[in-house]
Amino acid sequence: MSMQDNHPPEFTVIIPARYGSSRFPGKPLKLIAGKPMIQHVVERAHQSQARQVIVATDSGSIFETVKAFGGEACLTHAGHQSGTDRLHEVAVKLGLSDQAIVVNVQGDEPLIPPVVIDQVAFQLAACPKAVAATLFEKIDAPEVFADQNVVKVVTNQQGLALYFSRAAIPHHRDRDQNFPEVPLAHRHIGIYAYRVELLKRFVSWPVAALEAAEKLEQLRILANGEMIHVSEVLEPVPGGVDTPEDLKLLESHLSSSTQTIHRSE
Numbered sequence: 001m002s003m004q005d006n007h008p009p010e011f012t013v014i015i016p017a018r019y020g021s022s023r024f025p026g027k028p029l030k031l032i033a034g035k036p037m038i039q040h041v042v043e044r045a046h047q048s049q050a051r052q053v054i055v056a057t058d059s060g061s062i063f064e065t066v067k068a069f070g071g072e073a074c075l076t077h078a079g080h081q082s083g084t085d086r087l088h089e090v091a092v093k094l095g096l097s098d099q100a101i102v103v104n105v106q107g108d109e110p111l112i113p114p115v116v117i118d119q120v121a122f123q124l125a126a127c128p129k130a131v132a133a134t135l136f137e138k139i140d141a142p143e144v145f146a147d148q149n150v151v152k153v154v155t156n157q158q159g160l161a162l163y164f165s166r167a168a169i170p171h172h173r174d175r176d177q178n179f180p181e182v183p184l185a186h187r188h189i190g191i192y193a194y195r196v197e198l199l200k201r202f203v204s205w206p207v208a209a210l211e212a213a214e215k216l217e218q219l220r221i222l223a224n225g226e227m228i229h230v231s232e233v234l235e236p237v238p239g240g241v242d243t244p245e246d247l248k249l250l251e252s253h254l255s256s257s258t259q260t261i262h263r264s265e
Contacts, residue, residue, distance in 0.1 A: 009101055009125035011193065013050040013117060014090050015041055016083035017107030019059035024243055028062050028107045032250060035069075037241065038062060040110035042071045047114035049121075050103065056083075056090045057107075082217055088199040098197035101125060105191060110250065111238040112191070120193035123231050130160065130229040131198035132221060137233050139185035146179075151188040151216060153230055161228040164188055164216050186230075189237050192218075198226065 017028040017038050024030075028038040038055060045053040055066045058078040066073035074093060080086045087104055096102065103121050105112055116135060124133035136153050139145050145152070148166040155161055163169065170184055179185065194202075198221070208223035210216075221228055241247050 008049055008118075009121055010051050011049075011101040011103055011121040011125075012091075012094070012096065013045040013048065013053045013103045013105050014087050015045065015053070015055045015105050015107050016086045017041075017055050017057045017059070017062050019057070019062055021108075024241070024247075026061075027241055027247070028057075028059075029065055030241075030247055032110060032247070036065055037110050037247075038066060038107050039069050039071070041105060041107055041112065042066065042069075044110070044112050044114055045105055045117060048103075048117035050117065052094075054090060054094075055107065056086045058086075084194075084199065084217060085203055087194070088203045091196045091199055096196045098195065098200070100196045101193055102196060102199065103191070103193045106240055108242065109191075109237075109240040111253075113235040113237060115235050116189070116191060116233055116237055119231065119234050120191055123229050124193040124195070127159075127227075127229040130227045131195050132218070132226075133193045133229040133231070134161075134218070135189040135191060135233040135237075136186040136230055137189055137236070138183070139187045142179040144187065145185050151190070153186050153188040154184075155186070155230050159229055159231055161218075161222060161230050163222070164214070164218055166214055166216070186232075188230075189233050191237070 019026055021027055029036045042053055055073040056076050057063055058076050063073045063075050074090045076086050076089045091102055101121050101124055103117055120133045144150055145168050151164055151166055152169050153161055153164045154170050205220055205224055208220045210223055211219040
């Protein structure tokens with residue numbers, strides 16, 4: 001399905017936003033250029049083709065802040081173990097059909113390009129055998145390939161994920177250094193589109209052994225025999241905000257457009 005199709009798929013953007021981040025409490029409310037971070041994310045999402053953009057939060061402060069700038073928000077349970085659980089709760093509350101597409105945009109990605117939000121939704125709609133879609137960018141530096149904070153993904157020839165790992169995959173046995181040709185080295189970009197029926201099953205599945213080992217939720221989907229479509233990102237995705245240092249870099253980036261933020265998963 002082309003991004004220029006006359007009848008693009010309908011999809012909803014849900015933005016999980018927690019107040020209690022262990023590394024940076026309250027970060028969705030931190031001001032960037034006079035606006036709370038979560039407002040920047042919502043505004044970017046509204047520039048996509050989403051029919052609805054809603055913030056999912058367990059924080060009354062975040063809920064009220066979103067309402068104050070005219071956004072839509074949903075209060076969710078505080079006990080969720082992951083953003084995926086929070087997405088499921090909101091999808092159910094909205095009464096979305098099983099085949100409806102939901103895009104998960106992180107609440108700490110104020111520079112997320114709207115085109116990549118559209119991209120994952122379109123890719124999922126175009127691949128009926130997949131229950132989720134996500135993105136990758138090519139890795140061109142050995143040190144990035146070796147970094148365990150950088151999640152790698154290996155796909156088959158149909159663009160379906162074979163595995164995600166913090167390890168340096170795929171291994172190139174015949175090279176002096178464990179760094180494959182650039183076309184094989186793919187860094188996972190953590191934006192997802194899901195079908196709602198997958199969310200309903202996901203929250204009922206126990207944590208998979210591979211998921212627990214790698215600390216990567218998407219491995220629960222693969223472990224249960226389902227397919228994730230992965231495509232190369234159409235536009236570079238600047239890093240999110242994990243720490244106060246990241247916030248300072250972002251402010252510098254917005255003022256100079258010459259600095260980048262290190263992205264971690």
